[in-house]
Structures are given as structure tokens and as C-alpha cells.
Amino acid sequence: MPNLNDIMIMLPEFYLVAAACLLLLLDAWMKPEQRNILHWVSILVVLVGIYLVVAGQPDVAVTAFGGMFVRDAAAEILKVFALLCTALIFVFSRPYMQDRKLFQGEFYTLMIFATIGAMLLVSAGNLVMVYLGLELLTLCSYGLVALNRDSRLSSEAAIKYFVLGALSSGMLLYGMSMVYGATGTLALVQLHGAVVQAGMSNLMVFGLIFMIVGISFKLGVAPFHMWIPDVYQGAPTSVTTFVASTSKIAAFGMAYRLLESGMGGLAGQWQLMLAVLAVVSLAIGNLVAIVQTNLKRLLAYSTISHMGFLLLGLVNAGPEGYAAAMFYAICYALMSTAAFGVILALARAGFECEEIDDFKGLNQRSPWMAFLMMLAMFSLAGVPPLFGFFAKLLVLQAAIDAGMLWLAIVGAVFAIIGLYYYLRVVKVMYFDKPAEGLEVRPQADGFLRTVLSLNALVLLALGLYWGPLLGWCRAAFAG
Amino acid sequence: MFNHLLSLLIWLPIVGAIPVLLAGSGRPGLARWISLLVAVLTFVASLFLLPAYNAADGAMQLTESHVWIASLGVHYGLAVDGISVALILLTTFVTILVIMGAWEVIQDKPHQYMAAMLVLEGLMIGVFCATDALLFYVFFEAMLIPMFILIGIWGGPRRVYATLKFFIYTFLGSIFMLIGLIYLYLKAGTFDLHALAMLPLTMKEQTWLFFAFLIAFAVKVPMVPVHTWLPDAHVEAPTGGSVVLAAVMLKIGGYGFLRFSLPIVPDASEHFAWLIIVLSLIAVVYIGYVALVQDDMKKLVAYSSVAHMGFVTLGIFIAFMLVRDANNLDAAKLGMQGAMVQMISHGFVSGAMFSCIGVMYDRLHTRQIKDYGGLINVMPWFGFFYVLFAMANSGLPGTSGFVGEFMVVLASFSANPWIALFAAFTLIIGAAYTLWMVKRVLWGDITNPHVREMKEINGRETFVLGAFALAVLALGIWPQPLVHLMDASVSQLVQQLAVHKI
Numbered sequence: 004m005p006n007l008n009d010i011m012i013m014l015p016e017f018y019l020v021a022a023a024c025l026l027l028l029l030d031a032w033m034k035p036e037q038r039n040i041l042h043w044v045s046i047l048v049v050l051v052g053i054y055l056v057v058a059g060q061p062d063v064a065v066t067a068f069g070g071m072f073v074r075d076a077a078a079e080i081l082k083v084f085a086l087l088c089t090a091l092i093f094v095f096s097r098p099y100m101q102d103r104k105l106f107q108g109e110f111y112t113l114m115i116f117a118t119i120g121a122m123l124l125v126s127a128g129n130l131v132m133v134y135l136g137l138e139l140l141t142l143c144s145y146g147l148v149a150l151n152r153d154s155r156l157s158s159e160a161a162i163k164y165f166v167l168g169a170l171s172s173g174m175l176l177y178g179m180s181m182v183y184g185a186t187g188t189l190a191l192v193q194l195h196g197a198v199v200q201a202g203m204s205n206l207m208v209f210g211l212i213f214m215i216v217g218i219s220f221k222l223g224v225a226p227f228h229m230w231i232p233d234v235y236q237g238a239p240t241s242v243t244t245f246v247a248s249t250s251k252i253a254a255f256g257m258a259y260r261l262l263e264s265g266m267g268g269l270a271g272q273w274q275l276m277l278a279v280l281a282v283v284s285l286a287i288g289n290l291v292a293i294v295q296t297n298l299k300r301l302l303a304y305s306t307i308s309h310m311g312f313l314l315l316g317l318v319n320a321g322p323e324g325y326a327a328a329m330f331y332a333i334c335y336a337l338m339s340t341a342a343f344g345v346i347l348a349l350a351r352a353g354f355e356c357e358e359i360d361d362f363k364g365l366n367q368r369s370p371w372m373a374f375l376m377m378l379a380m381f382s383l384a385g386v387p388p389l390f391g392f393f394a395k396l397l398v399l400q401a402a403i404d405a406g407m408l409w410l411a412i413v414g415a416v417f418a419i420i421g422l423y424y425y426l427r428v429v430k431v432m433y434f435d436k437p438a439e440g441l442e443v444r445p446q447a448d449g450f451l452r453t454v455l456s457l458n459a460l461v462l463l464a465l466g467l468y469w470g471p472l473l474g475w476c477r478a479a480f481a482g
Numbered sequence: 483m484f485n486h487l488l489s490l491l492i493w494l495p496i497v498g499a500i501p502v503l504l505a506g507s508g509r510p511g512l513a514r515w516i517s518l519l520v521a522v523l524t525f526v527a528s529l530f531l532l533p534a535y536n537a538a539d540g541a542m543q544l545t546e547s548h549v550w551i552a553s554l555g556v557h558y559g560l561a562v563d564g565i566s567v568a569l570i571l572l573t574t575f576v577t578i579l580v581i582m583g584a585w586e587v588i589q590d591k592p593h594q595y596m597a598a599m600l601v602l603e604g605l606m607i608g609v610f611c612a613t614d615a616l617l618f619y620v621f622f623e624a625m626l627i628p629m630f631i632l633i634g635i636w637g638g639p640r641r642v643y644a645t646l647k648f649f650i651y652t653f654l655g656s657i658f659m660l661i662g663l664i665y666l667y668l669k670a671g672t673f674d675l676h677a678l679a680m681l682p683l684t685m686k687e688q689t690w691l692f693f694a695f696l697i698a699f700a701v702k703v704p705m706v707p708v709h710t711w712l713p714d715a716h717v718e719a720p721t722g723g724s725v726v727l728a729a730v731m732l733k734i735g736g737y738g739f740l741r742f743s744l745p746i747v748p749d750a751s752e753h754f755a756w757l758i759i760v761l762s763l764i765a766v767v768y769i770g771y772v773a774l775v776q777d778d779m780k781k782l783v784a785y786s787s788v789a790h791m792g793f794v795t796l797g798i799f800i801a802f803m804l805v806r807d808a809n810n811l812d813a814a815k816l817g818m819q820g821a822m823v824q825m826i827s828h829g830f831v832s833g834a835m836f837s838c839i840g841v842m843y844d845r846l847h848t849r850q851i852k853d854y855g856g857l858i859n860v861m862p863w864f865g866f867f868y869v870l871f872a873m874a875n876s877g878l879p880g881t882s883g884f885v886g887e888f889m890v891v892l893a894s895f896s897a898n899p900w901i902a903l904f905a906a907f908t909l910i911i912g913a914a915y916t917l918w919m920v921k922r923v924l925w926g927d928i929t930n931p932h933v934r935e936m937k938e939i940n941g942r943e944t945f946v947l948g949a950f951a952l953a954v955l956a957l958g959i960w961p962q963p964l965v966h967l968m969d970a971s972v973s974q975l976v977q978q979l980a981v982h983k984i
Contacts, residue, residue, distance in 0.1 A: 366635075370594075381627060386623055386624070386626065386627060386653070387619065387620040387623045387624050388620045388624050392620075392623070396616075396660070396664070399660070399661065399664055400664045400667070400668065403661070403664050403665055403668060404668055408661075408665070411661055411664070412658075412661060415657045415658060415660070415661055418657060419650065419653055419654045419657060422649070422650060422653055423646070423650060426630075426646055426649055426650075427646075429630075430634065430642055430645075430646065433631060433634055433635055434634040434635060434641065434642050434645075468550075469551065470549075470550065470551040470552055470553060470554075473551065473553050473554070474552070474553050477553055
């Protein structure tokens with residue numbers, strides 16, 4: 004029977020579920036013109052969620068509901084950043100959603116439910132919990148992608164996302180069932196022991212492969228990346244930001260839970276698989292991004308390559324490597340919110356501001372927005388002293404530490420190729436003349452601009468002072 | 483009182499860039515004056531290095547060390563020796579002249595231009611001070627961002643191509659160095675340069691690391707065959723960008739060889755010294771000939787920079803050969819010192835040459851040699867400076883250009899007369915391409931009617947060129963203070979080089 008203690012451990016999640024339900028009611032009662040209240044309340048709800056996660060943090064890892072739910076340092080950090088990204092998206096989205104007549108309660112409730120899914124996923128202590136969290140996250144995401152019902156692109160993206168997502172969930176479930184068949188347990192802790200004991204069997208390896216497919220799909224690792232460009236481009240930009248930030252943090256959490264907590268005993272098997280996936284991702288992501296003319300699509304391919312980098316951390320299969328990969332996931336999420344935040348701030352009714360050409364001469368029109376976007380681009384490209392550089396440094400280090408110097412060199416080569424398309428964005432903003440008749444100006448209010456500025460400047464600040472964050476990431480995996 | 487002098491030198495211009503930016507496009511005059519003030523203050527602060535630094539000691543001094551990233555053992559570690567002090571002074575000196583040179587020439591967003599220049603200055607000083615490899619790398623790479631913007635916004639018609647090429651080449655070079663540094667870190671558990679120099683490494687490891695470093699620094703110097711970004715970048719860069727690029731940024735490559743390649747992988751450096759020497763000689767001779775056929779003055783000076791920087795790499799690695807093979811410490815010291823003097827001298831001479839070309843370009847908006855001719859008739863003062871710098875560029879005794887090259891040639895003679903013979907070719911080729919350019923630009927009849935309307939240099943330009951001229955002459959006539967400043971450090975370095983790791 005669940006007791007009060009279990010509920011206290013899961014308090015942030017319970018609170019968010021309750022709050023999301025209340026928001027749904029609030030939305031039903033509210034007149035459309037009062038919806039601004041909903042916006043602020045949602046932001047508040049998420050911020051309180053962050054507070055509850057931080058405040059209730061236990062000193063040691065604790066489990067609830069018979070080991071279904073784990074609350075440890077790694078989960079805490081991932082949850083804080085997942086919620087933070089969601090809050091940022093709320094702040095950045097208002098003018099965008101208003102302009103597109105999408106400013107509805109569904110957006111907020113679905114986002115919060117999806118974030119709860121992400122939180123459950125990173126805290127999962129059981130294969131069933133992994134699956135539940137994943138489904139809650141992805142089902143809400145399907146709805147969010149399709150939020151703009153009148154857009155053909157959106158609907159197409161949602162269908163693609165749904166079909167491929169269902170397929171990958173099926174694969175994941177299939178893999179889990181094989182592992183269950185081989186070991187007789189679903190709890191990750193017992194699974195870990197059973198895997199070590201049982202060693203490698205064909206059934207186990209097949210189970211592992213199917214689970215890796217599921218993880219790769221969620222991360223957007225090539226060759227399971229097909230949905231990424233379409234979803235990124237087709238979804239409303241706010242939702243794209245969510246898929247690129249909160250959902251990536253969750254995907255890292257899922258990878259960690261399944262691979263390390265569950266299948267850690269087979270690390271020797273999955274390391275090489277991940278290394279191959281990393282190379283494919285780096286290659287496809289970086290090479291295809293070069294020819295993109297749509298910025299959202301370009302960022303989609305850049306995601307694929309970034310997930311390749313994240314895998315460089317995971318292949319290490321040690322505490323250092325997980326810390327590096329987690330650092331990378333957090334870094335990537337913050338860079339995405341900044342980059343998409345600028346797109347959101349510049350878009351307005353009837354103008355998505357998503358073609359690279361739309362950014363021509365931005366420095367002439369709005370030097371500050373251009374500067375923020377430049378920070379995001381240089382950070383994504385991994386140029387010091389920005390945050391993205393140190394994230395790359397750590398994953399390269401993890402790969403070399405794992406004895407895969409060749410993999411680090413492949414990563415370095417693709418980092419250079421990747422540099423080209425990020426520079427192209429900076430190039431059009433700073434060196435090109437603004438397009439005739441196209442007034443690109445931020446529509447956003449002061450609060451949004453301030454938060455966006457903070458988000459982008461944090462990329463510089465964390466580049467100069469990233470010690471504490473790395474310290475937390477390391478501490479999370481040290482024990 | 484000198485505890486934080488190095489930090490001050492790095493951060494004063496970087497922080498000083500903020501008020502320049504805030505002064506905004508509305509008040510370009512204010513932005514110009516603030517940036518000049520910041521540059522002058524930085525220069526004055528850098529002069530304090532001279533009393534603070536004990537030249538007789540030669541070891542790393544004025545040390546600052548704070549833990550930066552505790553969990554990685556990364557330090558914010560700064561210190562200077564004589565070589566760094568000389569290069570920092572060069573940087574702060576050149577920056578003032580660049581800012582003055584851009585005064586009314588840069589009309590489009592002068593505040594952004596000046597701010598980028600100041601940030602660049604701070605980062606370059608940081609490179610010369612860093613004693614932690616990761617900190618060095620961060621400064622080394624971060625420099626690319628302001629330079630990218632400088633060339634891309636204020637550059638010539640093909641600036642976008644040039645700036646992308648510049649960025650990608652240098653990024654390509656350094657990322658392999660990063661892999662090498664991570665490898666070293668995993669072995670040593672620290673990024674401290676001194677500790678890395680002590681780290682025992684097998685020949686195989688050294689070879690890989692040597693090439694990782696070589697790619698990074700060869701692109702920066704630049705050495706043949708990775709020099710092709712330089713003429714493009716120079717031609718498209720605004721005058722100030724060219725000056726900083728030639729005067730300071732290229733030196734960072736040579737400096738990197740001294741701080742990374744030689745101490746950390748000495749045996750591989752010894753093994754492959756012939757490669758660097760051959761590439762240097764190709765730079766000196768072949769690139770000299772390439773310079774001869776250029777029609778564009780900036781391109782000509784850019785190629786001549788590659789040739790002159792060949793002397794720097796030659797001097798460094800000749801010294802290395804002399805220590806290792808012949809155990810001839812005196813000659814080695816001479817070569818190393820020659821390389822250092824050449825670095826500083828080239829900073830002045832190339833900076834001055836690019837400033838001269840900038841002056842002409844502002845008036846006639848062309849850099850083609852054939853568009854000029856007979857300039858001396860309308861701009862005699864300018865002609866005076868131009869001839870002086872051209873003489874220095876071709877290595878005339880009495881100018882700074884002679885001292886360094888002579889020392890390097892002398893040192894290479896002790897190693898191998900053939901090397902000296904090839905190196906000495908530069909005196910002929912260099913004189914040929916520089917003087918021929920002077921002949922076509924300054925002398926003869928005025929064929930282009932627009933040249934007749936060109937105005938003599940104004941007070942500001944006279945100041946900039948005059949300051950360069952003083953430096954060139956002072957270093958040429960009396961190089962002793964500079965040599966003395968670096969002497970102890972160079973001796974120490976040369977002695978260190980004799981230590982084998984395997």
C-alpha cells in the first residue's frame with residue numbers, strides 16, 4: 004500500500020498533476036480575453052514545481068512505490084532543468100501563440116503533462132515506469148505538434164511523429180519483454196543484478212538492441228531520426244522548442260536508466276553500438292544540415308549531430324561519461340531554448356521567421372537580438388568561451404577516456420563541418436543586407452526580452468564558470 | 483602592487499568594450515574616444531610590466547592562479563616571461579595605432595568595430611599570459627569571434643568567403659590540438675603547462691601530439707601549405723583587421739610552438755624538425771616568389787608575411803636542432819632570439835605596411851599597384867614613411883627587419899650552410915618584391931589623374947605611421963633592450979630543450 008512517505012517522495016509530480024488539472028478547469032471557466040492569467044499561473048505552477056524538486060531533495064537516493072520511482076541526485080538535476088526549460092518556453096511563447104490563435108489552455112496543460120512524463124521517465128525505477136513516462140511524454144507531444152490544426156505541415160508532422168513514435172514504442176516494449184523473458188524481472192535494480200549474473204544470451208542481446216532502438220528514436224539519433232526534421236519544421240515553434248529541450252533531457256534520463264541502471268552489465272555490448280550510432284548521427288546531422296535553408300530544419304539536423312555528441316559521453320559507460328552526457332543534455336537544452344527563443348521573439352502573425360534568409364541583416368535592425376542569436380550559434384558550434392564548447396570538451400574527454408580516440412577524432416572532424424552552417428547563420432545576420440520590404444523586429448514585450456537575454460547570456464556565463472554545474476553532474480553519478 | 487597586473491591587462495580592454503558598445507551608434511565620437519582611452523590605459527598598464535618583470539631571472543613571473551573548474555583541475559593560471567612581455571607590449575602598442583587608424587575611416591557602426599577590437603586585444607593578451615593549456619585554448623579560439631566579425635562586417639567585397647575560410651581553417655587547426663590536450667589531461671590529470679612539460683611520453687604518443695599541435699600552430703603562423711587563408715583574409719579585412727592579424731595574431735602560432743610543441747613533445751619535435759625547416763624554407767623562398775607577381779598590394783604584403791614568418795619557425799627549430807644535434811647552445815640561443823626579434827619586428831613592419839596601404843586605399847579605393855604611380859609627387863611625407871617601411875620589410879640594416887633575419891641566418895649557418903644559403907635568399911627576393919612595389923607605386927610619372935588629387939597624410943595618420951617608424955628604427959638601431967628583455971627567458975628555454983623525454 005502506498006503510504007504518506009511514498010507520496011512525499013513523489014510530491015513534485017503529484018503537485019504538478021493536480022495543478023495541471025486545475026489549470027484545465029481554470030481554462031474552461033475563463034473567458035478567452037482573460038487567458039493571460041492562465042499564462043502567468045502556468046509559469047508560476049512550473050516555478051513552484053522547481054521549488055518542490057529542490058526543496059524536497061533527500062540526501063541519499065530514495066525509492067517510492069516499491070522501487071517503481073527513484074528519486075536520486077541525477078533525477079533531481081534533470082527535473083530541475085526540464086521544468087526550467089518548460090518555464091522558459093511558456094515565457095517565450097505567448098506572443099507567438101497569440102498571433103497564431105493558438106493561445107489556448109490545451110497548450111499549457113499538455114506541456115505540463117508532457118513535462119510530468121519527462122519527470123517520471125528520468126525517475127523510473129522499473130521498465131513499466133519507463134514506458135509509462137515515455138508514453139505520457141510522447142502522447143502529449145503528438146497533441147502539441149498538431150496544435151495548429153489548420154496547418155498542413157503541422158498535421159503532417161504530427162502524423163509522422165505519431166506513426167514513427169508508436170513504432171518505436173512498440174520496439175521498446177518488445178525489447179523490454181525479451182529482457183523480462185530472459186531475467187524474469189522488470190525492476191531496474193534487480194535487472195542490473197540479473198544481467199550481470201545471466202551474462203550475455205541471444206535473447207538478452209536482442210532485447211538490448213530493441214531497447215536501444217527505442218532510446219535512439221527518442222533522442223533522435225540517426226538512423227532513427229526521420230521524424231526530427233519534419234516535426235521541428237512542422238510543429239509550432241514553441242512546441243519545437245519543447246521537443247528540443249525538455250524532451251531531450253528526458254531522453255537522456257531514459258537512456259541512463261535503461262542502459263546503466265538496467266543493462267549496465269552489458270556495457271561492453273552497447274558501448275560499441277552507441278559508438279556506431281554516434282558516428283552515423285554526426286555524419287548525417289552535420290552533412291545534411293549544410294544544405295538546409297530553413298532555420299528550424301537546420302536546427303533539427305543540428306540536433307541529430309548534437310545527440311551524436313551526447314552519445315560520445317554515454318559510450319564511456321562510467322560515472323565520468325554519464326556526467327559528461329548529462330552536462331551535454333542540459334547544455335543542449337539551454338542552447339535550444341535560446342536559439343528557438345530568438346525565432347519566437349522575431350516571429351509575428353503570418354510571418355514565421357524561420358527561413359535563414361529572414362535573418363538577413365538582423366544586426367542592422369535589432370543588434371541585440373542578433374547578438375543573442377550569435378551567442379546561441381557560437382555555443383552550438385562549440386566555440387569557446389561559450390557553454391557549448393565545454394560540453395563538447397567533456398564528451399570528447401569521456402570518449403578518449405573510454406579508449407575510443409578514433410571516435411573523438413571523428414567527433415572533432417564533424418564539429419568542424421558543423422561549424423560551417425552555424426557560421427552561415429551568423430553570416431547572414433551580420434554581413435548581409437536586410438531583405439527589401441521585410442521588417443524583422445522583435446514583437447516581444449520587455450519581460451520576454453529580459454528572460455531571453457538571460458537565457459542567451461547564461462550560455463556565456465556558464466562558459467566562463469561551469470565548475471559548479473559539472474560538480475553537480477559528477478556528484479550525481481559519483482555514488 | 484603588481485599582483486593582478488596580468489588580469490588587469492586582459493580584462494581592462496574586454497570590460498572596456500562594454501561602454502564603447504553602450505555609447506552606441508548615435509554617438510560615434512564618444513565611442514571612439516572611450517575606446518582610445520581604454521586602449522591607452524591598457525598600454526600604460528602594460529608598461530608597468532617592465533618594472534614588474536625581472537628580466538634577469540627569465541622564469542615565469544607575476545603568477546596568478548585561481549581554481550577555475552575544480553572538478554577538472556583547470557586553473558585560471560597566468561604568468562609571463564620575457565617573451566610574453568615583449569609580445570604583450572607589441573599588442574597594446576599596435577591596438578592604440580589601430581584604433582587611431584580607424585578613427586574616421588570606419589563610418590559604419592564604429593562602436594561595434596572599436597568594441598570588437600578591444601575584445602580582441604584582451605583575448606590576445608590572454609593567450610600570451612596563460613599557463614593553463616585549457617585557458618590558453620579558450621583565449622586562442624575566442625579570438626576568432628571578434629576577428630570573424632571584423633572581417634565580415636567591415637571587409638571588402640569577398641569578405642564572406644574570406645571570413646568563413648579564415649574561421650574554418652583556424653578552427654580546424656585547433657580542434658585537433660584540443661584532442662591532444664584532452665589526451666594529455668587524461669594522462670597528467672592537469673592542464674598546467676609546466677606539469678605537461680614534465681610528463682613522460684613515449685615516442686609514438688609524442689608523434690601524434692606533435693602533429694596535433696603542428697596543425698594548430700601551422701595554420702596560425704601560417705606555414706606552407708596551410709597559408710592560403712591568409713592572403714584572402716588580409717585582402718578582405720579592413721585595415722585595422724589586417725594590421726592586428728599580421729602584427730599580433732600570426733605571432734600566436736610561433737608562440738604556440740614555443741609553449742607547446744617544444745617543451746611537451748621535444749623528442750618528436752627533434753625528429754620532425756627537418757619537416758618544419760623545409761616548410762619554412764619553402765615559405766621563405768617560394769612564397770617570396772609568389773609575392774613578386776602580385777598585383778594587389780595587400781596580397782603582396784600578406785605573402786611577404788608568410789615568408790617572414792618562415793624565419794620565425796626556422797629560427798625556433800634551427801635552435802632546437804643546434805641544441806639537440808650539435809649541443810651548440812650559443813648558436814641555438816642566437817637562433818631563438820632571432821626568431822623572437824623577428825616576431826616583434828614583423829609586428830611593427832607588417833602593421834606599418836598595412837597601415838600605409840590603408841591610407842592609400844582610403845583615398846583612392848583601390849589596392850591595385852597599377853592604379854598608382856608617381857605618388858611621391860603629391861604625398862611626399864607619406865612617401866617617406868612608405869619607403870622606410872619598405873626598406874624594413876626587405877631587411878635593410880638599421881631597420882628592425884634586418885636584426886632578426888640576420889640572427890636567424892647566422893644561427894642556421896652553424897647548423898648547416900645550405901640552410902643558411904636558402905634562408906638568405908629572402909634578402910634578395912624580399913628586396914625585389916618590396917622595392918619593385920615601391921617603384922611602381924611611388925616613383926615615375928603620374929599616369930592616373932585621380933592620384934593627382936590625393937591629399938597628403940593628416941596629423942592623425944602621421945602620428946600612426948610615425949609611431950610605427952620610431953619603433954622600426956629603434957629596434958633596428960638599438961635592439962639591445964629587447965634582446966635583454968628576452969635573454970634570460972630564451973636561455974632558459976634553450977636549456978630546457980636539451981632535456982630528452984625518452
